[in-house]
Amino acid sequence: MRGIKKDFFGNQVLTDINFTLGAGQVLGLCGENGAGKSTLMKILFGMDVIRETGGYSGDILINGEKVTFNTPFDALTAGIGMVHQEFSLIPGFTATENILLNREPQKKNVISEVFGQRLNTLDYKEMDRRATAAIEKMGVEIDAKMVISSMPVGHKQFTEIARELSKEQLKLLILDEPTAVLTEKEAEALLDSIRGMAARGISVIFITHRLHEILAVCDQVVVMRDGHVVRDVPTSQTSVDDITRWMVGRDVQSAVTPQEAKAEKADARIIMSIKNLWVDMPGETVRDVSLDVREGEILGIGGLAGQGKLGIPNGVMGLYEAGGTVEFDGRSIPLNSPRKCLDSALAFVSEDRREVGLLLDESLEWNVAFSAMQIQNKFLKKMFGGLIKWRDEKAIHDVTQKYIDALEIKCTSSKQNARELSGGNQQKVCLAKAFALEPKFLFVSEPTRGIDVGAKALVLDALKQFNRESGVTVVMISSELEELRQTCDRIAIISGGQVAGIRPATDPSESFGALMVSKVI
Amino acid sequence: MEQPAYAIGLQYWLKKMGYPRLIIGGFLLVLFIMAPLTGSDLTTQFTNVVNRFSWNAVLVLAMVPMIHSGCGLNFGIPLGVLAGLLGGTLAIEMGFTGPMSFVMAIVVSTPFAILFGGGYGALLNKIKGGEMMVATYVGLSSVSFMCIMWLVIPYKHPSIVMAYTGVGLRNMFALDSFYAGVLADFLKIDLNPLGINLVIPTGSILFFALLAFLMWAFLHTKTGTAMTAVGSNPTFAKASGINVDRIRMLSVILSTWLGAVGVLVYQQGFGFVQLYTAPMNMTMPAVAAVLIGGASVNKASISNVVIGTILFQGLVTMTPTVITALIHTDVSEVIRIIVSNGMVVYALTRKTEGAK
Numbered sequence: 088m089r090g091i092k093k094d095f096f097g098n099q100v101l102t103d104i105n106f107t108l109g110a111g112q113v114l115g116l117c118g119e120n121g122a123g124k125s126t127l128m129k130i131l132f133g134m135d136v137i138r139e140t141g142g143y144s145g146d147i148l149i150n151g152e153k154v155t156f157n158t159p160f161d162a163l164t165a166g167i168g169m170v171h172q173e174f175s176l177i178p179g180f181t182a183t184e185n186i187l188l189n190r191e192p193q194k195k196n197v198i199s200e201v202f203g204q205r206l207n208t209l210d211y212k213e214m215d216r217r218a219t220a221a222i223e224k225m226g227v228e229i230d231a232k233m234v235i236s237s238m239p240v241g242h243k244q245f246t247e248i249a250r251e252l253s254k255e256q257l258k259l260l261i262l263d264e265p266t267a268v269l270t271e272k273e274a275e276a277l278l279d280s281i282r283g284m285a286a287r288g289i290s291v292i293f294i295t296h297r298l299h300e301i302l303a304v305c306d307q308v309v310v311m312r313d314g315h316v317v318r319d320v321p322t323s324q325t326s327v328d329d330i331t332r333w334m335v336g337r338d339v340q341s342a343v344t345p346q347e348a349k350a351e352k353a354d355a356r357i358i359m360s361i362k363n364l365w366v367d368m369p370g371e372t373v374r375d376v377s378l379d380v381r382e383g384e385i386l387g388i389g390g391l392a393g394q395g396k397l398g399i400p401n402g403v404m405g406l407y408e409a410g411g412t413v414e415f416d417g418r419s420i421p422l423n424s425p426r427k428c429l430d431s432a433l434a435f436v437s438e439d440r441r442e443v444g445l446l447l448d449e450s451l452e453w454n455v456a457f458s459a460m461q462i463q464n465k466f467l468k469k470m471f472g473g474l475i476k477w478r479d480e481k482a483i484h485d486v487t488q489k490y491i492d493a494l495e496i497k498c499t500s501s502k503q504n505a506r507e508l509s510g511g512n513q514q515k516v517c518l519a520k521a522f523a524l525e526p527k528f529l530f531v532s533e534p535t536r537g538i539d540v541g542a543k544a545l546v547l548d549a550l551k552q553f554n555r556e557s558g559v560t561v562v563m564i565s566s567e568l569e570e571l572r573q574t575c576d577r578i579a580i581i582s583g584g585q586v587a588g589i590r591p592a593t594d595p596s597e598s599f600g601a602l603m604v605s606k607v608i
Numbered sequence: 609m610e611q612p613a614y615a616i617g618l619q620y621w622l623k624k625m626g627y628p629r630l631i632i633g634g635f636l637l638v639l640f641i642m643a644p645l646t647g648s649d650l651t652t653q654f655t656n657v658v659n660r661f662s663w664n665a666v667l668v669l670a671m672v673p674m675i676h677s678g679c680g681l682n683f684g685i686p687l688g689v690l691a692g693l694l695g696g697t698l699a700i701e702m703g704f705t706g707p708m709s710f711v712m713a714i715v716v717s718t719p720f721a722i723l724f725g726g727g728y729g730a731l732l733n734k735i736k737g738g739e740m741m742v743a744t745y746v747g748l749s750s751v752s753f754m755c756i757m758w759l760v761i762p763y764k765h766p767s768i769v770m771a772y773t774g775v776g777l778r779n780m781f782a783l784d785s786f787y788a789g790v791l792a793d794f795l796k797i798d799l800n801p802l803g804i805n806l807v808i809p810t811g812s813i814l815f816f817a818l819l820a821f822l823m824w825a826f827l828h829t830k831t832g833t834a835m836t837a838v839g840s841n842p843t844f845a846k847a848s849g850i851n852v853d854r855i856r857m858l859s860v861i862l863s864t865w866l867g868a869v870g871v872l873v874y875q876q877g878f879g880f881v882q883l884y885t886a887p888m889n890m891t892m893p894a895v896a897a898v899l900i901g902g903a904s905v906n907k908a909s910i911s912n913v914v915i916g917t918i919l920f921q922g923l924v925t926m927t928p929t930v931i932t933a934l935i936h937t938d939v940s941e942v943i944r945i946i947v948s949n950g951m952v953v954y955a956l957t958r959k960t961e962g963a964k
Contacts, residue, residue: 425846442843453833462849
């Protein structure tokens with residue numbers, strides 16, 4: 088790949104990506120979330136999203152020839168196979184049927200002689216033979232006749248890979264985090280099969296967060312960060328520590344030194360104490376988290392995607408089923424009840440702006456004032472001795488205008504629908520909603536996801552200011568370590584659904600990087 | 609390419625009005641213009657439209673709470689209609705006559721509406737996302753069930769039971785000595801003595817205006833605001849500490865009760881009570897009317913109700929006279945069915961858009 092560039096609506100996500108991969112070699116691709124790994128693979132695989140968002144620049148060369156893939160089908164014909172993070176299998180079909188779907192060997196029969204080949208019968212014997220051959224290539228044992236829905240996760244993953252392997256023209260196989268769902272033993276088997284494939288002359292691009300796997304199986308490691316390739320080295324010359332440092336260590340020196348005045352907060356009393364919290368949030372399972380939050384601090388929670396950092400606020404605030412004990416201000420907070428949390432002056436800015444955070448089809452006024460109105464009876468006029476609680480449009484307008492000015496929300500008026508705002512401004516509305524509740528404690532989840540640099544700085548500043556001036560304790564969850572280091576006093580890293588460690592924000596990035604991958608499951 | 613200001617203005621206006629409203633409004637206008645040409649009296653036509661509006665408006669209003677809470681269009685309105693029918697027949701059975709029978713009909717139907725609406729709401733809370741489909745069948749099956757009950761409940765009042773056997777209710781009976789016209793005749797404007805065929809049922813319209821005002825006011829209270837938010841984004845509402853199921857239940861009960869009152873208003877205007885399978889015919893006109901009015905599956909305002917009812921009922925009353933006079937064939941029923949079902953299909957395909 089040479090000089091690959093890609094931007095989404097002016098937001099540069101890939102800059103000058105260059106790397107080469109020889110036949111029969113295994114290339115490990117790693118980088119933090121949002122480093123551009125998936126985008127790069129989508130370009131290589133000719134996914135529709137790339138074309139729809141304006142294509143890419145640069146060249147992809149295969150065997151020395153320039154290729155352009157407009158659809159995944161082109162990529163397939165060129166011998167590229169991809170196994171996605173999410174399964175794309177038909178649950179009710181057997182492994183064999185899934186492996187050979189739409190490429191089944193066929194036999195002619197009487198009806199198809201008359202009506203054409205669409206009515207050919209499937210040659211099940213041949214299908215079994217080919218499927219078994221593909222499974223054997225991986226060197227694992229899977230019952231080819233088993234229905235997908237009754238398989239363990241690992242076998243599903245192997246079936247996906249077998250499907251790609253059964254394509255005879257396969258030259259390059261992309262595996263996007265294939266081991267994320269596997270147990271240690273299964274992962275080991277997968278790594279073996281990757282070695283086997285390479286021996287057969289198939290090149291593999293292997294994306295994973297488990298760095299030791301890369302060291303175990305790859306010939307070459309490419310580390311990406313912020314849309315750049317920061318390192319491209321043979322595996323033999325590197326170590327887990329090196330890779331970690333390259334992954335997270337963006338301009339370690341130039342990063343703004345986190346704020347002063349940490350000493351006085353160190354002995355502040357503990358305002359929230361989370362013990363043995365588990366949260367059943369799909370994709371972000373929290374297994375066993377115990378965490379103390381001190382009054383008046385900004386605590387960062389970081390970690391890789393899928394490790395459970397997002398599950399913590401969602402669980403505490405009752406949006407997903409959770410268990411364990413949470414004590415706030417000396418009283419215990421019942422879980423699974425958003426109302427009780429809000430009543431105790433907790434507030435939450437969700438990472439899912441569009442689904443949870445906003446009323447997209449209502450005005451900004453409603454968005455800002457709604458929660459405060461419902462929870463604290465603010466912005467209401469009482470009539471007939473409190474019998475009727477009438478919406479106070481003027482108070483609502485005033486408070487919204489106040490936050491529009493304070494947070495510099497760009498909108499035509501406070502009556503504009505939230506849907507029409509840009510991502511960054513929507514995020515500010517979400518913050519305004521939380522501020523309007525005047526909470527004592529604020530969870531902010533991924534406050535800068537999907538917003539541009541300028542808006543990012545504003546949002547983070549608003550949070551810091553809110554923390555300092557109102558003395559509100561803030562817990563900020565973010566995938567971006569640098570952002571946490573700039574904003575927070577202490578940072579807890581979640582890995583494998585547990586707290587891997589809590590460090591002051593002044594610690595070097597590498598130490599956080601090591602924590603991030605320490606308990607990955 | 610720059611567009612001239614008036615073109616942008618026109619486009620904005622078109623978008624705001626919504627094409628279905630414009631087309632039907634235009635068609636209605638054409639009918640009004642053509643009415644005198646075909647020999648029918650314009651004031652008679654106007655009287656018809658106004659009267660039909662006064663009968664149906666409350667039933668259309670009954671759509672609003674459920675749309676606001678995100679339960680979709682109330683295809684289960686027959687349930688409310690049945691509560692109203694129970695209230696009406698029981699009030700007569702108890703021996704009330706005149707205006708008192710109307711008041712008692714509403715009073716008696718209220719507990720039924722709460723009961724039916726509660727059960728219906730509990731059911732809809734279990735099948736979020738598929739409300740409208742299930743609602744349709746709740747309506748159909750409850751009407752069938754009540755077909756049996758009309759025969760089984762031991763009604764005794766001679767003017768409503770079957771003439772010969774005295775067992776079971778009649779298919780249809782007149783309300784002359786009961787609540788026919790109790791609202792319509794209040795402050796009625798009747799220009800017939802002056803030689804102009806123009807009758808305006810002021811009372812019915814005022815009654816609708818009162819209910820519409822109460823609905824508007826309710827939507828401006830704390831609970832009403834919560835209801836709209838639940839319909840707009842249930843996850844947001846839940847995260848703001850709202851008990852989503854309870855709000856939805858409340859909206860279903862409100863819709864059902866308005867359905868009950870709506871059918872009583874309809875009966876007092878029409879002058880007859882229709883039982884057995886008649887409630888089934890109440891659904892489509894009400895749903896279609898609110899949609900023509902510019903409501904969507906999750907947004908509806910009082911103006912949607914008013915505009916929609918006028919347009920839809922205008923269409924239903926004008927077409928028979930005008931079109932029949934033109935082509936000498938009675939196609940009114942055909943047009944009514946095409947419009948009402950067509951509107952429902954149209955609205956369901958564009959789930960999110962709505963006009964204010």
